[in-house]
Amino acid sequence: MAESNCTRLVGYARVSTKDQETRMQIDALRAAGVQDIRQEKCSSVGARPELRKLLSELRHGDVLLVYKMDRIARSLKDLLQILESVKQAGASIRSLTEPLDTTGPIGLFIVQVLGAVAQLERGIIRERAIAGQIAAIKRGIVWGGRKPSLAPDQASMALEMRRQGKTQQEVADHFGVSRSTISRLDSPPKPRLYERRPVLAPYLSSK
Structure with a gap:
């Protein structure tokens, strides 16, 4: 040319x-x-x-x-x-x-x-990411945050000790964790993942 x-x-x-x-x-x-x-x-x-x-x-x-x-x-x-x-x-x-x-x-x-x-590729990647998050939510998997300090059975035992009148510090000392860990067990449950991720709400409206 x-x-x-x-x-x-x-x-x-x-x-x-x-x-x-x-x-x-x-x-x-x-x-x-x-x-x-x-x-x-x-x-x-x-x-x-x-x-x-x-x-x-x-x-x-x-x-x-x-x-x-x-x-x-x-x-x-x-x-x-x-x-x-x-x-x-x-x-x-x-x-x-x-x-x-x-x-x-x-x-x-x-x-x-x-x-x-490129725009199509971005859309496909986004849809796959959303699908993966939805599948994780439906399996009960919570993403993000630190790994729990107590295993599920330990958390149940800690709550039982609290119901029996043990203080948060006493329960924390028993399991070797911080008092704030036990305090979080006493607190109301956090919103479900998709409630903290509004972008997923339309995909989970039937849940």
Whole structure:
């Protein structure tokens, strides 16, 4: 794809380890007419200072070229954030080996599809998380907070001792726990989990 004379091409190449080479990527970028090429050797999960610097230096009309999108992005979410940074700079991005080129309408359409896929993925994850919480509630599992200091049978025994007239401190000393632990046993039960998590209420209205 020919670029106009006023278009500045900027390339980015990355390999995951210091033992690997960026030569193939650089050769492909140079063949595409890129002279300004930034490169780094680091895993996608590590810091990418050259990429961060490159994105901050993009200007209106620039085109950022990469050999493959997985050389610049570590995930779909990361890719969308990078695409947004490029867009905010008034620049475009193009992959040499994939049909992603935001200089044209097809590439922009693909970005919109990727955004929709990401939104769908977030929705699926949210629904799975809610389903897991609901299943836990229905099994009587309470999430969050510290592990109880007393086992269920010990808690029952402690309450029985309280009914027999033992003070909270006496019961606490018997079990080797703090007085506040026994005090909590005497207190009214806490609201059920979904009452402390309003987002779950609509899913549990029939419970």
